[in-house]
Amino acid sequence: MARSRRPLIAGNWKMNGLRADALALATGVADGVRSAGWSDREVLVCPPATLLAAVAEAVKGSGVLVGGQNCHVNPNGAHTGDISAEMLRDAGVSHVIVGHSERRTDCGETDAIVRAKAEAAWRAGLLPIICIGETLTEREANRTLTVLETQIKGSVPSGATAAKLVVAYEPVWAIGTGKTPTTAEVASAHAHIRRVLDGLMADAGAVRLLYGGSVKGSNAGELLAVGDVDGALVGGASLKADEFLAIAKAA
Template identity: 60%
Template sequence: MSKSVTPLIAGNWKMNGLARESAAELTALVERMKAVAPAACDVLICPPATLVREMATLAEGSGVAIGGQDCHANESGAHTGDISAEMLKDAGATYCLVGHSERRTDHGESNDTVKAKAEAALRAGLIAVVCVGETLDEREQGRTLDVIAEQVTHSLPSGATAANTVVAYEPVWAIGTGKTPTPADVAEVHAHIRSTLAGKADASDAMRILYGGSVKGSNAAELMALENVNGGLVGGASLKAADFWPIVETGL
């Protein structure tokens, strides 16, 4: 992990969390963060939209940022069940995930859709975390680098900079399966993302590239030590402060 770039350790709670239990876990994380202030890494939690405002209030002044898990490309309108980037911003979010593999797969989101959502996040003053990753079939066909380059090229928002955009690489076949690519595989993909970013985004050398896919306390240090890995996007292991904290510590 490059020491010239402030790492970002992000937790994606997905469709998990109810107010009382989630508040207790976030409070435990906040207390740990306050004990190490000033922290050497940024920490982000992306709860369900129903919890964004409450979590943002609990995390205020702690060094823990709160983000949305998705947003609509439009600022407002007849889009029942959707939430805009402006609404997330109003609720206290400072980041928004876009293009997570579960959105691309379960909701059929294309690169163009992801780009539009990322641009909406920037429009609202949020930092866009743009997710990319290959399926098992694509990896077995030897297409990983081509797929990743295409997603990075066509999913990044116009005007992407190191200050307003983060890229998260999450091999689809590793999410929630307990499987992870080898360190060499991760390093290869992250280096490829970095080279793809060159000429695509301002200050591309400083843009943070996160690794996501069955990140846990037992493998985080090895993964975060790799060149061009500037933090992690953590799923299940972020739901409990006790499980998430060892991962956060790799960036401190």
């Protein structure tokens, strides 16, 4: 891992957590980070929208950052059930995940929509984590790198800089399945992502690239040691404080 890029370990809680359990989890992560005293890595938790303000309060002063899982492209308006980037910021959020494969699949989000959401994050002063990744069908057709390039070019807004962007590579077939690509496959994908970004922005070498897809304490060290991997976007393992902290420790 390039130490010039500060590692980011992000936990995506997805649609999990009621208040009592979520606050216990947040407090456990905050206590662990506070005890570790890490200054060389960042730890981020992304709870459901109903818990954002409470979690932000629970982790205050610990160094743990809080992110949203999605945002609307508009700052306000007649969009029942949606939440704007400005509302996330108001709840104590600093980051927001956009373009996760589950949103792309379940909600039909296109690259253009993801790009607009990243721009909305910038408008509100948030750091977007743009997710990209291929399906099993696309991988088996040897289209992984082509798919990643298309998604990057379509999803990353113009004017992007390393300070305003994080990219997360999550092979769709590895999310929640227990399967992971080989370290060589991860290295190939991340190197390709870096090359594509290099054609879009001046400081692509400083953009943090996260790997996601069945990351857990037992494989985090191996995955985080891969070239051009600057952290992880963690799903199921982020719902257990000890497991999530073990991944953060591996960074």
